[in-house]
Amino acid sequence: MEGAEEAWVLVAGSVAERDEMAYRLRGAGLAVLRSGAWLGEPTDGLEPDWFVRIARPAESRSLAAALEAILGPRAAAPPAAGEATEDLRRRLVKSELERARMEAAALGAEVERLKTDAANATALADRVARLEADLARAEEQLVHRQPATTPSVEASPTIQPAPRLARRIQEEVATVLQALLPGVRLLRDSLTVASVEFRDRSGFYRALRELTEGGPRLPPAWKKVRAAEEWWERHVSTGEDDSGRAYARPAPCGAGWDVLLSDKGSQDRDMIWLRKADR
Numbered sequence: 001m002e003g004a005e006e007a008w009v010l011v012a013g014s015v016a017e018r019d020e021m022a023y024r025l026r027g028a029g030l031a032v033l034r035s036g037a038w039l040g041e042p043t044d045g046l047e048p049d050w051f052v053r054i055a056r057p058a059e060s061r062s063l064a065a066a067l068e069a070i071l072g073p074r075a076a077a078p079p080a081a082g083e084a085t086e087d088l089r090r091r092l093v094k095s096e097l098e099r100a101r102m103e104a105a106a107l108g109a110e111v112e113r114l115k116t117d118a119a120n121a122t123a124l125a126d127r128v129a130r131l132e133a134d135l136a137r138a139e140e141q142l143v144h145r146q147p148a149t150t151p152s153v154e155a156s157p158t159i160q161p162a163p164r165l166a167r168r169i170q171e172e173v174a175t176v177l178q179a180l181l182p183g184v185r186l187l188r189d190s191l192t193v194a195s196v197e198f199r200d201r202s203g204f205y206r207a208l209r210e211l212t213e214g215g216p217r218l219p220p221a222w223k224k225v226r227a228a229e230e231w232w233e234r235h236v237s238t239g240e241d242d243s244g245r246a247y248a249r250p251a252p253c254g255a256g257w258d259v260l261l262s263d264k265g266s267q268d269r270d271m272i273w274l275r276k277a278d279r
Contacts, residue, residue: 001043007056007063009071010038010048018050021071028070031055169195181208183256188273190261197263200239204261207234207246211257222248228274236261247274 001008009025011018022032033055038048056063173194177184186194194201210219218232225231225247236244245267247260258277262270 002056002063005056006033007054009052009054009067010043010046011050011052012046012048013050015050018052022052024070025052025054030057030066030070173201176205177208180205181212183212183251184208185251185256185258187258187260187277190259193261193263198238198244200237203237203239204244204246207236208257208259210234211248211259225271225274227271228278230278231274238263245270 001010009021011021018035022035026032031054033053035050035052038051042048057066059066170191173191177186194204198204207221210221214222222232222234225233228247230249231247232249234246234248235242236246238244243264245262245264247262247270248257250256251258260270260274
């Protein structure tokens, strides 16, 4: 902006750019009078941030031409408001178009991945179907190959000890009782229960020892049976759980104990049997 004796070179930018411009003007031989923040109105469509005030040179040539030679071509004025709005709209449309293209590319990649996953799922389903068919054929062949006399699994839900082994275990239990606890008499099928239903008989032996060593009063583990006056009851470990039950009463002759070994599941039946044994 030119005055009568001075001119203002306007700068839209940072303070560093303002100082750079002042330095170049001084270097070209122009007198820089002052620089600072521009507080005036926009000029020629430019909204400057700073000004550099200089003294007009004495030469008669155009100041604009001199400044252009020193600073380079004059920056174009920003477009008018309507043009600026249109330019902004174009840039927004371009940005939105670019974003849409990126989303389309991402969706395309996702579609390809889903196609691959679907193909893999189909292949996996086919493989599972083939394996199931192979398993069915193998089971059918196994059924045909089994001898007719082979018992089914359903017919034998539990595996009992072999008769010879069961007899040997019963003999062992009987020997232990006769040698260590001669005053104990096992009733009903107690010997068989101890032999074939107890994985560990140490709890049963301990209960019997309590009877023979307890004196006139039984240990706290033994409780009075309410449904049968003469009998006492104790929980006994089977080696797997605490479902064993031992019932005891003083022998009628006054020496030793009568003992019934059973389990919790047979408790109702055992109570009836104990009441009958009291008579």
